[in-house]
Amino acid sequence: MRDIGNIIKVEDLNELGCKAAEIIIYEGQRAIEQNGKYMLALSGGRTPQPIYKLLSSVEYINQLDWTKVFVFFTDERCVPSDHPDSNYGMVKKLLLDYVPVKYVFGMYNGVENPREAALAYNGTIKDVFNLNTNGTPKFDLMLLGLGEDGHVVSIFPGFENIEISNELVVAPFVEKLRSHRISLTFNVINQSKKNLFIISGSKKKNIFYSLSNTDDSKYPIAQINFNRTNSTWILA
Ligand code: 6PG
Numbered sequence: 178m179r180d181i182g183n184i185i186k187v188e189d190l191n192e193l194g195c196k197a198a199e200i201i202i203y204e205g206q207r208a209i210e211q212n213g214k215y216m217l218a219l220s221g222g223r224t225p226q227p228i229y230k231l232l233s234s235v236e237y238i239n240q241l242d243w244t245k246v247f248v249f250f251t252d253e254r255c256v257p258s259d260h261p262d263s264n265y266g267m268v269k270k271l272l273l274d275y276v277p278v279k280y281v282f283g284m285y286n287g288v289e290n291p292r293e294a295a296l297a298y299n300g301t302i303k304d305v306f307n308l309n310t311n312g313t314p315k316f317d318l319m320l321l322g323l324g325e326d327g328h329v330v331s332i333f334p335g336f337e338n339i340e341i342s343n344e345l346v347v348a349p350f351v352e353k354l355r356s357h358r359i360s361l362t363f364n365v366i367n368q369s370k371k372n373l374f375i376i377s378g379s380k381k382k383n384i385f386y387s388l389s390n391t392d393d394s395k396y397p398i399a400q401i402n403f404n405r406t407n408s409t410w411i412l413a
Pocket of ligand 1: 220221222223224225251252253264321322323324328329330331
């Protein structure tokens, strides 16, 4: 078995939510203490929803200075923010509407061409992180889910090598979803200071075990450098 990071096993999604919320808060407190701000990238899907609810609950809400948190998204669907599939809309409804957050950077700005949205987000990241043309951001924490086909963010099987030199954000057309997604690239994920993976269910756990048994896995998620990005896995 190879070392792919710190592994936390939990009983269910509630416990997964608590552990993840604690790690997100701990890393945020540390980043704010060290740099005065917390660069955080949040993902969509079902698994993180209890985490977002917990972060805005009375138990946790005051543990993080949300005025110093910069909220980005790891990937997005090309739908308006009030659409049920919007990651921005989901995170807003469960978390952002309740916390005194000042800096939120949604990925989809309503343009018809998803590639333009990706380019615009590329520019936003460069501005907010104050990067030069070839710079890559270092998020303090990226919260990452996993698909049952091994996709991570919106990089699905077949798009593993989507790394367009200077680009940080891409807009792949995902055949099986018959739609475009907007997604951060592995360029960005592999520079993150900490990647927190949330894994639930036997299919995803099997992918996790295959990743920990071999370093030539074909799943898109295998493109992540787990050691360099100080990975923690919560398995439910
Ligand atoms: C999204 C994602 C995606 C997600 C996985 C797992 O917007 O859908 O960011 O990468 O993390 O598809 O989703 P579930 O948690 O719903 O299984």
